[in-house]
Amino acid sequence: MNFSRAPSRTYWKKEEEVQITGLSHDGRGLARYQGKTIFVEGALEQETVTIQPIKAHRKFMDARVRQVLAESTERCQVDCPHFGQCGGCSLQYWSHEGQLKGKQRIVLDQLNRFGGIAPVDITEPLVSEPYGYRHRCRLAIRWQKGQLQLGFRASQSQSICDINVCPVLAEPLQALPELLRNTLPTLKGKRSISHAELFLADNGRAILLRHIKPLSDHDRNILSVCAERHQLHLFLQDNDRQIHCLYAADGDDKLYYSLPESGLKMAFQPSDFTQVNGQINRKMVAQAIEWLDIDEKDQILDLYCGLGNFSLAMAKKAGTVVGVEGGAGAVARARENAGINQLTHCEFFVVDLSGEITHQEWANRQYDAVVLDPPRVGAQEVIEQLGSQLPGKVLYISCNPATLARDAGLLKAAGFQLQRFGVMDMFPQTAHIESMALFVR
Structure with a gap:
């Protein structure tokens, strides 16, 4: 070569x-x-x-x-007919048990190689069903010579892999791509629709259609009738990214998921970030509470809190919880969810956590634990700024082994030890790795 x-x-x-x-x-x-x-x-x-x-x-x-x-x-044998063309689920040739072991090895190797760190205790992975786990997905839409292409991006390409089935979708969502195939060609403004998102919530199935031009009353009526016939929530998102609920199967224009272990009902909109794997999300939140061993006197800081997925579950146990998130919409939803669940000892702040935070009033309070659930870029800025102000326990939820390893090195330099570690099977069949790490000073 x-x-x-x-x-x-x-x-x-x-x-x-x-x-x-x-x-x-x-x-x-x-x-x-x-x-x-x-x-x-x-x-x-x-x-x-x-x-x-x-x-x-x-x-x-x-x-x-x-x-x-x-x-x-x-x-192992691959059964998905779109494997190799579709850009998702690239590890289907690897047994489910093998994926879990391999992903754990990958993260442990990154921690050792880049931070010289090994956990004191490695816990068993949080395990998902290998297929049928995905509660939300995004489908690309394109018209080619008058024919509808609907599916996922092809591997290493911007072209669309036309799908008929998707084995990782939750069973109630399996029929929706075919429903869209039958419905979209009947619209006069069909070429205005660029994407569709599918959701499975506790209160039913939902579809979000993104359109780059306004839809006519004729098209909106067709979509409303379709949603009513199939008992769907149907949302439209315009070119300014504003979302409108065209039809709600239960009369409520919000979607909900639950955290039964904490007795929580969580409202969300299609634009909000929610975990795609509801089974693992519930296990993840329960494990976080167990690892932190929260009691009614504890003051918890939840950074990158989103719509309150960890914050509100911890508020069921803790004395006070402060959540911080960069998106105003997510913080509004977190406050709304606190009200829905009658939790009055929570505060939420809109702050860009990649910027200067040391002057923030909430950053200068005393806490018993901090939760870090950053995006793929990690939490370097937060850790470097708070440094010695960090409390004795730091729970880190990672979706990127490389930035976890880097940030673990920063925490080690600040006097922390990696006490517990475990991977979470949030994305079976894919190369994505989610893990949880508890650092103790």
């Missing part, structure tokens, strides 16, 4: 055989060839494969499996 230039069709005539010796942070197999690292899509540890190049870089190569010569015992 010559890594000095990007591969071409004519250059790669000979299949190259490699041994997969490990896994990258995104679940790809790792191999070495002529002193270079190769990241191999579709390969599992301890397999022997031949590879097809994707892109050459100065120090490494992206490739995909062409043929598996010696299989891992964790390799």
